Amino acid sequence: MYVVKSPLSDVNLQTVSEALQGALVDLVDLALVAKQIHWNVVGPRFRSVHLQLDEVVETARAHSDTVAERASALGVSPDGRAATVAVGSGIGVTPEGWVDDSAAVQTLVDALGAVIARMRERIAATGEPDPVSQDIFIQVTADLEKQRWMFQAANG
Amino acid sequence: MYVVKSPLSDVNLQTVSEALQGALVDLVDLALVAKQIHWNVVGPRFRSVHLQLDEVVETARAHSDTVAERASALGVSPDGRAATVAVGSGIGVTPEGWVDDSAAVQTLVDALGAVIARMRERIAATGEPDPVSQDIFIQVTADLEKQRWMFQAANG
Amino acid sequence: MYVVKSPLSDVNLQTVSEALQGALVDLVDLALVAKQIHWNVVGPRFRSVHLQLDEVVETARAHSDTVAERASALGVSPDGRAATVAVGSGIGVTPEGWVDDSAAVQTLVDALGAVIARMRERIAATGEPDPVSQDIFIQVTADLEKQRWMFQAANG
Amino acid sequence: MYVVKSPLSDVNLQTVSEALQGALVDLVDLALVAKQIHWNVVGPRFRSVHLQLDEVVETARAHSDTVAERASALGVSPDGRAATVAVGSGIGVTPEGWVDDSAAVQTLVDALGAVIARMRERIAATGEPDPVSQDIFIQVTADLEKQRWMFQAANG
Amino acid sequence: MYVVKSPLSDVNLQTVSEALQGALVDLVDLALVAKQIHWNVVGPRFRSVHLQLDEVVETARAHSDTVAERASALGVSPDGRAATVAVGSGIGVTPEGWVDDSAAVQTLVDALGAVIARMRERIAATGEPDPVSQDIFIQVTADLEKQRWMFQAANG
Amino acid sequence: MYVVKSPLSDVNLQTVSEALQGALVDLVDLALVAKQIHWNVVGPRFRSVHLQLDEVVETARAHSDTVAERASALGVSPDGRAATVAVGSGIGVTPEGWVDDSAAVQTLVDALGAVIARMRERIAATGEPDPVSQDIFIQVTADLEKQRWMFQAANG
Amino acid sequence: MYVVKSPLSDVNLQTVSEALQGALVDLVDLALVAKQIHWNVVGPRFRSVHLQLDEVVETARAHSDTVAERASALGVSPDGRAATVAVGSGIGVTPEGWVDDSAAVQTLVDALGAVIARMRERIAATGEPDPVSQDIFIQVTADLEKQRWMFQAANG
Amino acid sequence: MYVVKSPLSDVNLQTVSEALQGALVDLVDLALVAKQIHWNVVGPRFRSVHLQLDEVVETARAHSDTVAERASALGVSPDGRAATVAVGSGIGVTPEGWVDDSAAVQTLVDALGAVIARMRERIAATGEPDPVSQDIFIQVTADLEKQRWMFQAANG
Amino acid sequence: MYVVKSPLSDVNLQTVSEALQGALVDLVDLALVAKQIHWNVVGPRFRSVHLQLDEVVETARAHSDTVAERASALGVSPDGRAATVAVGSGIGVTPEGWVDDSAAVQTLVDALGAVIARMRERIAATGEPDPVSQDIFIQVTADLEKQRWMFQAANG
């Protein structure tokens, strides 16, 4: 059976792998939510929101890959399956159906806010046990906070 | 409220929108499953399987976008949320944890087979009511059957 | 004199060539109308509409070239001259002068709707006599219905 | 209602906007005529003429966009609709149907000659009232005279 | 031994695999014939014919790969070996040695015509048993009929 | 010490170098103002204005480089330092802090208008002494007037 | 009015926003100073210095955008206007007029040194309150210290 | 009739043209064989072999074009028709049907070996009569021997 | 015989064609001189001068093509043959052999100065008879004066 000796101690590995698994679930869900709104938004700001959301999708997909492969690199199996995401995501439920543009923007502000809050906790928790993973969370947070600003400003 | 007069009759629209929604769920899940194996595969064929799976991901993501936007174009709200995917996908459950390369290849053969069988039913069902949607299913099936061949040949 | 023996029977050729010539006129006019609004739109959504319209122009130009060269491939001379377009287009008259953004969006919804309706008739008419031409009309329709959705959603 | 205070005096604006509107109509028609011949040319020089004509189309389309947006920049609504082009173009009527390659080349020499003659009048008329518009006409003329040379040389 | 359970019934598979194998042989030979003329053409239209032929080669090569991999995807071994092509192609014998440009163009008109006639039969034969393969034949035919037009027009 | 014999007479050089130095200051400031609004705009049109402003920045930076190097080419030292720009720019003071999207658009209409007015004086002043510099001012003005149109139309 | 709830406490936000605003002013000025020398340098090393300076400009512009948008992401309005830069920059006054290449290089060594010293203070100040902003300052400093080395080596 | 005075003497031309014609046949067949295996390979190394074979195809196609055009440049008509290849190739018969990956690799080792042996004879034969043709054979051989190494190492 | 009716009167054509022919000779020679120095420069500034000279070559070649084709467009045969250039160029004789870098830079300053002086006369002469040709001379001069500045600054 496949066992990897991690460069981290067991206790540190526990902390870091929980942070990575949590981040993976959040980021996969963020990409799914952003695509859902991308397809369902209506209203005068349709095109702006539709396009902005694909930037969120691209960012979330790229970071979810980095985070999952970071778990693998530490010898921890990542789990990004639909059922795992459906129950573990930090993002609230997105209502079904068409959504007008202001509500769409607000949905993203809220979703990004929820993920950012958890990501900042991961930055705090992993700095000591694994600065390499922490650096990934810092870069993820920088991108998410930039995205949140742009949606906030659009509803400002 | 946003209502679009569809170019299809109500009964045809019902048929086509069910086919599109089903295809959307299958394709979103296919991308998630392929990524899951992409991160968890181990064994001497690691690199070949790891890279091949990203081609499946790319194909599934592109087609899921086309299918979802086709639903929107017909005035039907698409649903690609994690919970919807978790319960509605035609792909069986992917086990958690590391997976050796032969099992990984077999998982894809099975997953692709399940999606293809449903997609061929959609081709049959939509030809009459909407040849435009049918043509999309035909192109999706062509790509999925090509991917399935390459995984089958690798375990042949 | 230049005479090409068509792969189609005379009666089939008659049906298909009328469909192609009609599609050519519609698509050339669609490109001209979209450019006209591209230059004349005003209002807070100026940039979104202005840019979206260039996507319509690009799509219409590419498809008009495909359709015209399909006619030539069947041995039928295509006619895309301004006067032919001015009298034969299925799109209603576009008023002169500046147009506010909501009206601009509506103009496109209407223009696309008119062309789509005729294009779906062409799909129905050509499937039997020439599936190759039918396939072109199917792809044209897929693109036009996607464009119409985006304008509809923007006025939704 | 949308009114823009132009940087030009009323009388100068009148002169310049007539020149721009005339140039727009000529250039849109030039693109349509070049495409018409592109599809209908036959004869041993088919490929050379067919390809050369797409360069004319590309040039005419790019310049027509520049000219129309120049009118908008001066606060004058441009008109590039099919009916306007059909009645206002400086290019003579292009016959329908297949055209042999020598006649095709001659058609372009004549069409380009007609547009160039009017464009040179626009250069003369606009230098005083608006050197910015004049500079655009100068660049358009340079490109058209280069194209005309290449067709003349091909029939020389 | 490697056996793939095809998504098609045995009788349908028989029909489709014959169509695919026949198309493969025709397309490989078309590429070889086009290259042969590409190297051996002489006359004032040398450059036009020489370049046009490389477009045929590129088209034929791309489609032959698609057709062969479609056979593999259905579980049928494709055969594109030289000897198989030499005896099974639908294209008549190309004479050895230099060929003047008019004859070169006529050779391509004939070769394309022979392949198109067989390809249209394949479209008719495969629509029922496998619309996915049929769609490939439709696209191949569209490209080949466009190429034939351009050679016909050049000798028109 | 570095002295360059200019191709212009002293009096002409005086006229032209003042025009170039003035244009340099205006264009550097225009880039700074556009970036300032790019960062501070809020409101439903956030994305459209935010992106449009980066096109202004790009245009202003490219032209400021051209203008400064034109001064150097005539042997006159250009001055684009912050303090020089702060006191010499033709653009009015931009207020600090967040700015809603309509006001942002108006700020650009005004800023562009101020620079255009001075640029047109430079066109008039330099035609005689140095048509090479004049041609640069003409091209700068064409781009700025196009940008102004797009902001005007967005507030129209 | 537009108010953003920052993810940072008020006191931390105060520290971080001062650091960001200071960095913005320094970086905008660095780009202006580098352009000023880019245009005014003379001497045998003209080309090397001229080109190296455009790398500084590109670096400073990219980082100033990142820093300003980071302030916006934290809910703090950034200020990069010419007058603000003129009085707040950490870079000493750049003399007007031509500058020989050795002095040009020294000017950059000094300007970069001044900005680096302040940027290192920002790294120290922001690690605790906001590691995301700190990471940005670390990357800015890495680039600036690399640039300073290359100018130092050139005068070494 | 088309006769080209070759830069080579008759006897040298005879030697060189035989070498070129032989190389052409070998290289066309190598491309066909590599494609055949590309479509028919099965087994755990499927992907590696499948991709490596397309590099062989690309190399063989590029060199066959160079060799054929070299013959034309010397005034000798090249013959790359299917029947000529089928009887003249130096590569042994490739069996029909699926082939497991180890056998596929061995097939390529053998095919490349056969072509290389003949190509080295051509290098020896042409150095004196035509160093330009010899240089082409040298470069072909370098590429083929590199390809053979990679297949040998894969079965080593 | 090939005769083109020029858009210019005979007397104007005489003036303009002399200007174009003179410019062609100067620009072809400038490219040859710049290449000559590119190959023969030695000294510590070798790399800077060597690379800068290829920019001059590229500029001179592009402009010579534009100027020659402008003559053709006016119906006047351009002459850019070596003997014509050798006797007609406005650039003084370039000494044979190696040249140290300061002298190389000075050679370019002088060569560019000579061509610029004549080019400015052409601007003055052609504004009236043909503003299209004049605009070409203006752009040529802008580029040459920029190049001269960079060489002057390097020897400053």
Place this chain on the structure above:
Amino acid sequence: MYVVKSPLSDVNLQTVSEALQGALVDLVDLALVAKQIHWNVVGPRFRSVHLQLDEVVETARAHSDTVAERASALGVSPDGRAATVAVGSGIGVTPEGWVDDSAAVQTLVDALGAVIARMRERIAATGEPDPVSQDIFIQVTADLEKQRWMFQAANG
């Protein structure tokens, strides 16, 4: 003589420069070892290992350049000469001669493990004295640990 005043204190500089010099030697050796195996690997996984190793080479080369230039930026001369690498590398001796694919993969797992262990010590040592250098080590470690995972998984 060239002396650079470092931004770090002497004791901090000592710590950081030792870390950088050690990292440089490790990374240069890693690139050489990876190339050695790239050329010498044999076995069924040849292609996968051969290609994966070039990714290691590319990563190691890019990071060695960053690390060496970081030392220069701090005023410390980097040493990446062959003899220095041969005696100072943290990677054990690589045996000469062909190496089968499993052993090749294990060699990389070991080599990457040795470099990673030392790199993590450098992260710990440099955080206090120079967070800029630490950030570089963090990014190097992230890449190396990802590479090690992929080799481990391939032997898992």
Place this chain on the structure above:
Amino acid sequence: MYVVKSPLSDVNLQTVSEALQGALVDLVDLALVAKQIHWNVVGPRFRSVHLQLDEVVETARAHSDTVAERASALGVSPDGRAATVAVGSGIGVTPEGWVDDSAAVQTLVDALGAVIARMRERIAATGEPDPVSQDIFIQVTADLEKQRWMFQAANG
């Protein structure tokens, strides 16, 4: 004074440098002649000849640079000045004025033939004294003979 110790003996250097200088003159002239015809050709094949000639220009320019820098690499100053070319070229005098397309093609056949004959002598002369220079002549000859074939075939 700049003296380079050549890797060749004096007598070998004499042979090789004469060959390089002769080739340089021929290739510079070939580029000038090809451009001359490029601008002056008229007739139905105008476009084919016009475009083919730019390929000759590109080839001749690239090879002339290689040959001149090869001379510099051997310590011999290359001479590519207009007067040197005018008197030393192996290409006969090109008549002034317009040239019909058949004559244009023949001019190139003759010019290429003259250069090829001299280039083959250089291959023979330099193989012993400097195989590095010989290899350059071989590659030049391969390209020129390919060009000559294409012009010959066009007049065949």
Place this chain on the structure above:
Amino acid sequence: MYVVKSPLSDVNLQTVSEALQGALVDLVDLALVAKQIHWNVVGPRFRSVHLQLDEVVETARAHSDTVAERASALGVSPDGRAATVAVGSGIGVTPEGWVDDSAAVQTLVDALGAVIARMRERIAATGEPDPVSQDIFIQVTADLEKQRWMFQAANG
């Protein structure tokens, strides 16, 4: 065990493999030396030397890969490990520490000279036993002699 039957006789293989192994060591060391100077050069020519050295690195790396893979293609294991390079290189010891630009240039002239002298011996030795390997040495030498010229000229 892995044994490859070489296309060369044993005695020829001995000669060629020694030449390839020697060239490999020289080229790997050349890349390391060039990078060492790239990082350590100081003085007014810093940028020119720094950039030129990266071209040497790129050339040496590309050729070392070609040479090593050529050895593998002949069945001989190449050895490019640090220790092998440290003792076997033909380049003299490079001193540690900063190096002023003139000395840096001289170091490269010497290093290139040493490698070129050995490479010319390899050209002489391998022409008979293996013209394919000889051709590689010829191309390596052409590139190295061009590089040496540029450094010589810079110190000339």
